[in-house]
Amino acid sequence: MTRTTFIILACCVVLWVFVSQLNHYLAPTHVSIFAGGLLVTFSALRMNFREGWWSSFLIGLLIDSSTSVAFGFHGLLFALAHVGIFNLRGRFPREETTFGVVVSLFANLGLFLVITISLIHRTPSPLGVVPRLSVDLLASEIAVVLAAPWFFALQERALELGGVSHRREQRGLL
Amino acid sequence: MLPKRFDQAKPFITLGIIVLAWLIVPTGVKRMMRLSFFEFQAPLDVTAATVRDVQEFWSLRTRSRDELIEAGIDLAHLNAKYETSIQTRAALEGEVSRLEELLKLPSYTEFRSEPARVVRRDFNGWWQRMVIRKGSNYDIPEGAPVIFVGGVVGRVRVVHAYTAEVELISNPGLRLAATIEGDTRPLSFQGGNNPTLGPAEGTVEFVPLDVTATPSSPRRLVTSGLGGVFPPGLTIGQIVRLDPSTDGLFKSGEVKLDPRLDSVSEVTVLVPLQKE
Numbered sequence: 001m002t003r004t005t006f007i008i009l010a011c012c013v014v015l016w017v018f019v020s021q022l023n024h025y026l027a028p029t030h031v032s033i034f035a036g037g038l039l040v041t042f043s044a045l046r047m048n049f050r051e052g053w054w055s056s057f058l059i060g061l062l063i064d065s066s067t068s069v070a071f072g073f074h075g076l077l078f079a080l081a082h083v084g085i086f087n088l089r090g091r092f093p094r095e096e097t098t099f100g101v102v103v104s105l106f107a108n109l110g111l112f113l114v115i116t117i118s119l120i121h122r123t124p125s126p127l128g129v130v131p132r133l134s135v136d137l138l139a140s141e142i143a144v145v146l147a148a149p150w151f152f153a154l155q156e157r158a159l160e161l162g163g164v165s166h167r168r169e170q171r172g173l174l
Numbered sequence: 175m176l177p178k179r180f181d182q183a184k185p186f187i188t189l190g191i192i193v194l195a196w197l198i199v200p201t202g203v204k205r206m207m208r209l210s211f212f213e214f215q216a217p218l219d220v221t222a223a224t225v226r227d228v229q230e231f232w233s234l235r236t237r238s239r240d241e242l243i244e245a246g247i248d249l250a251h252l253n254a255k256y257e258t259s260i261q262t263r264a265a266l267e268g269e270v271s272r273l274e275e276l277l278k279l280p281s282y283t284e285f286r287s288e289p290a291r292v293v294r295r296d297f298n299g300w301w302q303r304m305v306i307r308k309g310s311n312y313d314i315p316e317g318a319p320v321i322f323v324g325g326v327v328g329r330v331r332v333v334h335a336y337t338a339e340v341e342l343i344s345n346p347g348l349r350l351a352a353t354i355e356g357d358t359r360p361l362s363f364q365g366g367n368n369p370t371l372g373p374a375e376g377t378v379e380f381v382p383l384d385v386t387a388t389p390s391s392p393r394r395l396v397t398s399g400l401g402g403v404f405p406p407g408l409t410i411g412q413i414v415r416l417d418p419s420t421d422g423l424f425k426s427g428e429v430k431l432d433p434r435l436d437s438v439s440e441v442t443v444l445v446p447l448q449k450e
Contacts (some may be wrong), residue, residue, distance in 0.1 A: 013215070013218070017219075017222065020222075020294060023295070023298070024222075024295050027437070028437040029370065030436065053185075062211050062214070065209075065214075065215065066215065066296075066305070066339070068341070068345070069301075071205070072196050076196060079189055079192065083185040087185055116299075119301075122300070122347045123367060124346060124377045128367040131369065132367060136298060
């Protein structure tokens, strides 16, 4: 774990707090936002493996600490998503924001489905919960599209302020 | 140098090793880590809740003096009503104690009421929970019942230093023993699916065949007092539909929970009193 890991982790915590507050206000409407895909995308696309992996894993553990799932569930899931994206990133224009947004959408969709499949057994009628989850997924994907460019810029700027030039790092200059 | 194929698979192998390592980490260590992570982020939630309270305070400051006087008069009326209720309650409690002694019945658990502000609501399709701003600093125990003006909110799942997590009755994983008001036969209540833009729901099982309920004539579902967590008679919701179950021995149906549960901002934790 390096300074880069903690800078990215701090940005992820900011996003997570925003999403938590949004969900607090949305609670009376029974709509909930999930932005897990957005938390792992930047670090998986632009950071080196170890630093990005740690930030994904730690933000997952932070989410685990305040949810009703086994501790490590989100942590390992985010780590898996990170590994998957990292392995494919060489074939795509990973520095492009538009590509980042698309990856966030797919990562968010994948994580949402995996969590749903893992927890669906808890509901008394699994089919009955599908409309609710579909609305949540749609709202989450819209939120991810809206927030992704800002969040990528936030992480980029935070790294710059922290004295880490990941643009140069990506080109092998450091 | 490693073959190219192995090099590509290296991140997955690393992840596999970490997953295996995670599985063998002792539960105690994981629990400690969970608590540490929670306490690390708890101030963020509490700060956000405090900011909301300050916003509310300043928005109330914009109200006119006339409105405040009117609210004060309403409050005085309510206080007078509650004074009468307190006297009636004291008389009834005396009567219950007298009967318990006379009939040699075990007495009900007594509770201390601990009001608490809601820090965060987390109502998604997978779980329904909230965080309240009181924890072990107010001797809140795990499993304590939580109520509000509309009835049962849920029960305390985890207690932290300054906050506690409450599992809501609308949580699909929560089950509790219940009865229909005026009936003593126990039923099983479970949190259900919570549809978008609709009130929270639950399901009820093992309802005797002679009981009926429809949306036009719903039946009030209350806690049974069995299990020792919730005191009897607290409102859970309204049974609005009952259908025969597949085995034909009982009925099962749908329970509508109080719509105010979704926007509750103040709850009361019932802390069981230790008997001397």
